[in-house]
Amino acid sequence: MFIKDLLKDKVILVTGGRSGIGYQIARSCLLYGAVVYITSRKEEKLKAAAKKLKELGPCYAIAGDIRAVEQVQNVAEHIKALSGRLDILVNNAGGQFPAPAQDISPNGWNAVINNNLNGTWYMTQIMAKEFFIPQQSGSIINIIANMFRGFPGMVHTGAARAGVDNITKTLAVEWSRFNIRINAIAPGIIQSTGLEQYPPELLKDVSDRIPLKRLGTTKEVADLAVFLMSPMANFITGETIYIDGGQRLWGDVFEF
Numbered sequence: 329m330f331i332k333d334l335l336k337d338k339v340i341l342v343t344g345g346r347s348g349i350g351y352q353i354a355r356s357c358l359l360y361g362a363v364v365y366i367t368s369r370k371e372e373k374l375k376a377a378a379k380k381l382k383e384l385g386p387c388y389a390i391a392g393d394i395r396a397v398e399q400v401q402n403v404a405e406h407i408k409a410l411s412g413r414l415d416i417l418v419n420n421a422g423g424q425f426p427a428p429a430q431d432i433s434p435n436g437w438n439a440v441i442n443n444n445l446n447g448t449w450y451m452t453q454i455m456a457k458e459f460f461i462p463q464q465s466g467s468i469i470n471i472i473a474n475m476f477r478g479f480p481g482m483v484h485t486g487a488a489r490a491g492v493d494n495i496t497k498t499l500a501v502e503w504s505r506f507n508i509r510i511n512a513i514a515p516g517i518i519q520s521t522g523l524e525q526y527p528p529e530l531l532k533d534v535s536d537r538i539p540l541k542r543l544g545t546t547k548e549v550a551d552l553a554v555f556l557m558s559p560m561a562n563f564i565t566g567e568t569i570y571i572d573g574g575q576r577l578w579g580d581v582f583e584f
């Protein structure tokens with residue numbers, strides 16, 4: 329799709345890189361010549377993913393929970409020791425559960441805000457302080473979600489992702505002085521491992537309610553991520569790109 333050496337020798341960290349969209353982004357980065365680090369909580373599964381990805385190029389697994397500051401710091405230390413630099417951070421780790429707003433417990437709310445807003449923030453600030461600001465260069469891509477018309481059925485993640493959307497705009501301005509670009513990708517419904525978390529009845533006939541009449545693929549999201557991190561997007565910052573087959577604009581997707 330793109331030229332072979334597009335990301336040659338770039339050092340890239342993909343959070344949640346052991347599965348689904350994150351795995352595909354890691355895979356694409358390797359195919360375009362990058363050195364890739366993946367991180368996630370479940371160490372065995374993470375190591376297994378890295379072993380498979382290593383067939384394509386240099387890939388390292390560092391286990392950690394993005395919600396724990398000291399574990400994020402540990403990821404940074406490992407990258408520093410092994411590569412000495414980081415060029416690109418993909419904040420992909422995240423997730424939530426469907427629930428009517430009135431039923432979400434304080435713990436449930438906090439779990440989702442911690443995962444998607446706080447975890448992304450810790451990762452972003454620590455990697456910027458450890459690498460991007462001293463290097464005076466860096467690129468950050470936040471994978472959020474389609475919350476263009478709110479997120480009925482998942483109010484907690486809608487709020488968290490809107491927070492990350494706003495962080496994206498703010499840092500694009502504040503950190504432009506450090507030559508850091510930051511953008512977000514807002515996927516609609518993507519055929520990936522993440523969908524296994526949802527009861528099939530919630531996803532029944534969902535394609536009919538998307539203008540392009542299908543779900544997206546992890547490859548389509550990865551291609552967009554590669555574009556945004558590449559020099560082709562050097563003048564793009566503070567932007568959120570929706571990749572949703574038009575779902576944000578039309579159709580009642582969620583029963584609630």
Ligand SMILES: CCCCCCCCC/C=C/C(=O)SCCNC(=O)CCNC(=O)[C@H](O)C(C)(C)COP(=O)(O)OP(=O)(O)OC[C@H]1O[C@@H](n2cnc3c(N)ncnc32)[C@H](O)[C@@H]1OP(=O)(O)O
Nearest residue numbers: 422423424425426433435436439440443481522523525582
């Ligand atoms: C309508 C739209 C359709 C739409 C269908 C299509 C939508 C597609 C768009 C999006 C797709 C994706 O994002 S796909 C990606 C999906 N991937 C993931 O979600 C993986 C990561 N997710 C997670 O790790 C978890 O879901 C998450 C809750 C965030 C973090 O888990 P934790 O281990 O921290 O949480 P726990 O300690 O287990 O629980 C903390 C609290 O959360 C509550 N909790 C946890 N899971 C719960 C659940 N399934 N239902 C109720 N409550 C739950 C618990 O009861 C606890 O509250 P108390 O009981 O009060 O203590």
Ligand SMILES: NC(=O)C1=CN([C@@H]2O[C@H](COP(=O)(O)OP(=O)(O)OC[C@H]3O[C@@H](n4cnc5c(N)ncnc54)[C@H](OP(=O)(O)O)[C@@H]3O)[C@@H](O)[C@H]2O)C=CC1
Nearest residue numbers: 344347348349368369370393394421422517518520521522
């Ligand atoms: N698939 C879809 O339709 C959509 C997905 N998204 C978002 O895209 C991203 C990827 O989703 P997808 O690949 O589908 O789902 P997956 O569930 O396959 O991926 C989520 C990944 O994030 C990791 N992760 C979750 N929480 C943490 C944490 N606290 N610390 C570190 N790693 C964590 C998981 O690994 P581990 O369990 O080992 O920690 C896993 O690898 C998520 O943020 C998701 O919410 C957004 C819109 C639509």
